[in-house]
Amino acid sequence: SLAGFPVGVAVNAGFENNSIINSGSSAQQQAVVFPNFNQMTAGNIMKMGYLHPQENTFTFDQADQFISFANANGIEVHGHTLIWHADYQVPSFMTNYSGDFAAMLKNHVQTIVGHFQGRVVSWDVVNEALADDGQATVDNILCSTLFSQRMGHDFIDQSFINARAIDPQVDLFYNDYNIEAGGQKTANLLALVDGMRSRSVPITGVGFQMHVTIDWPNITAIESSLKAIADRGLKVKISELDVSMKSAYTSFTPEAASRQQQRYHEIIAAYLRAVPPAQRAGITVWGVWDADSWINQPGSPDWPLLFDANFQAKPALQGFKDALVGN
Ligand code: G3I
Numbered sequence: 129s130l131a132g133f134p135v136g137v138a139v140n141a142g143f144e145n146n147s148i149i150n151s152g153s154s155a156q157q158q159a160v161v162f163p164n165f166n167q168m169t170a171g172n173i174m175k176m177g178y179l180h181p182q183e184n185t186f187t188f189d190q191a192d193q194f195i196s197f198a199n200a201n202g203i204e205v206h207g208h209t210l211i212w213h214a215d216y217q218v219p220s221f222m223t224n225y226s227g228d229f230a231a232m233l234k235n236h237v238q239t240i241v242g243h244f245q246g247r248v249v250s251w252d253v254v255n256e257a258l259a260d261d262g263q264a265t266v267d268n269i270l271c272s273t274l275f276s277q278r279m280g281h282d283f284i285d286q287s288f289i290n291a292r293a294i295d296p297q298v299d300l301f302y303n304d305y306n307i308e309a310g311g312q313k314t315a316n317l318l319a320l321v322d323g324m325r326s327r328s329v330p331i332t333g334v335g336f337q338m339h340v341t342i343d344w345p346n347i348t349a350i351e352s353s354l355k356a357i358a359d360r361g362l363k364v365k366i367s368e369l370d371v372s373m374k375s376a377y378t379s380f381t382p383e384a385a386s387r388q389q390q391r392y393h394e395i396i397a398a399y400l401r402a403v404p405p406a407q408r409a410g411i412t413v414w415g416v417w418d419a420d421s422w423i424n425q426p427g428s429p430d431w432p433l434l435f436d437a438n439f440q441a442k443p444a445l446q447g448f449k450d451a452l453v454g455n
Contacts, residue, residue, distance in 0.1 A: 131452045134249075134410030136167030136206060138368065141197075142190030144172055146420055149197050156439040157416050158201075164434075164445070167249070168198050169206045169367070169412055171422075175217045176210065180236055183221045188243055195247050206367075206412065207244060209252035209303060210237050211287055213273035222274065229278045230286060237290045241298065250299035250409065252335055252367070253291055254284050258304050258320065261312045269316040284320070285329045292330040299409065303335035303367055310349030318356055325360070333363025333409050338395070339423075341372045342387055347394050354402035365409035366399055370432035371444070372423050380431040388431070389447035396451035418442075 139148040139161070148157045148168075161168070172178070173190045180186050198205050211233070212218075225232055241251065259271040266276040275283040288300050302324075307317045317334065324331050334357045340350075357364050371391050377384045399411060415421045419437040423430040434445040 131408075131411075132405065133408040134167035134204065134206075134412075135165050135452070136169055136410055136412030137161055137165045137416055138169045138171040138208075138412060138414045139416060140172070140420070141170055141194040142173035142178070148416070149193065153439075160435050160439055160441070161416060162201060162203075165203065167204050167206055167410060167412065168194075169208045170194055171208075171415070174207055174209070175212060176236065177217045177219050179240055181219055181221075183232070186239055186243070191244070195244070199247070205248045206365075206410075207248040207251040207298075208367075209255040210240060210291065211253065211275060211283070212255035213271075213275055214256070218274060230282070233275070233279075233283065233287065234290045237287050238294045241291045241294045245295045245298065248298060250301060250332070250365075251291060252303040253287050253300050253331075255303045256305065257284060257302075258307065258313055258316050260306065269319050281320075281323065285324060285327060288324070288329050288331055299332040299363065300330060301333050301335045301363075301365060301367070301409070302331060303337060303365075305337040305339050305368070307334070308336045308338055308340070308350045308353045309345040310353055314349075314353050314356070317353075321357065321360060321362065331362065333357070333365060333407070335365040335367035335409075337368035337414075338366050339368060339370055339372070339414070340391075340395070341375050342384075342391055343376065347398055350395065351398040351402050354399060358403045358407050361407070363407045363409040364399070364403045366395070366411040368414040369395065369411060370414045370421060370423060371395075372430050372432050374423070374428060374430040377431075378429075380436075384431070385443045389443035391447070392434075392444045393447035393451045396448055400451070400454075413448075 140146045195205050259265045267281045270276045306313050415433050417435040418431045418433050
């Protein structure tokens with residue numbers, strides 16, 4: 129890699145349309161992914177509902193195939209995600225679980241971490257547990273979910289401890305969105321992390337998803353939020369980067385492309401300023417090409433990624449690469 133740290137991309141695999149492994153667009157995806165990225169994240173197939181659909185059933189086939197494919201092509205894998213409360217990701221057996229909830233969750237975490245030990249470099253242990261600004265909270269900072277209702281902040285502490293007990297090597301991340309904006313949610317992130325560290329919970333780092341727009345958050349807030357985590361000695365990952373344009377553009381004009389190039393450049397440059405080399409867990413873009421982005425919806429088009437609908441490199445890729453080498 130140009131960078132000296134992982135440069136990653138989220139991809140479809142397994143059951144999904146447009147799998148990078150075996151779909152109509154696989155060859156086109158591979159042609160742009162292999163030369164530009166050295167890490168991949170599964171956009172969906174390593175979420176809890178897919179890996180652990182029933183209490184005593186774990187389904188690892190799709191993820192195993194994905195990791196073998198990645199490793200065979202010299203690409204490492206970041207695991208996403210052990211725990212996420214989103215309705216469509218929580219296995220239904222967990223929702224009304226009547227047994228020992230903490231023991232059940234421990235088995236979930238340890239079975240998955242154990243299965244993938246040595247084949248993923250890092251895990252998002254907990255995804256999106258912090259309350260959004262203005263939302264009701266549990267323990268003052270967490271959003272109210274199945275997991276926080278059952279266990280308070282202990283669901284986070286215990287999941288990191290349980291993951292570390294199984295795998296002494298793998299990097300363990302807390303991952304969230306809008307924590308780069310410098311508002312209440314960033315303050316809550318720091319409170320979460322400081323609390324975990326004061327209780328000796330084994331967190332390696334923080335994943336800043338960074339689903340940003342062309343003009344929000346401002347770059348000063350982004351840089352100081354990244355730096356606040358780096359200053360605590362933790363690793364910093366930009367884990368789901370995309371730059372939405374639709375708040376400002378209804379079509380992807382040359383001017384939009386040029387502004388997006390600058391936006392990618394300023395974000396990567398801010399990361400390099402804020403995070404010392406040994407703490408750089410890398411930068412991952414959330415999707416390969418614009419037509420497949422989660423933000424690009426029928427009736428609400430968007431152009432957030434580095435490659436266009438025809439798999440051609442956009443100016444954004446040049447901005448990304450220039451920043452990596454300090455140009
Ligand atoms: O595969 C089914 C298909 O059979 C069905 O016909 C179709 C109908 O809706 O759904 C397909 O599954 C979809 C799945 O993506 C596979 O592509 C789900 O509905 C859809 O909800 C799911 O969306 C994903 C979303 O997370 C929810 O898990 C997005 O692709 C993925 O980009 C998005 O990623 C999240 C991160 O995990 C966490 N951070 C935010 C980020 C963006 O929302």
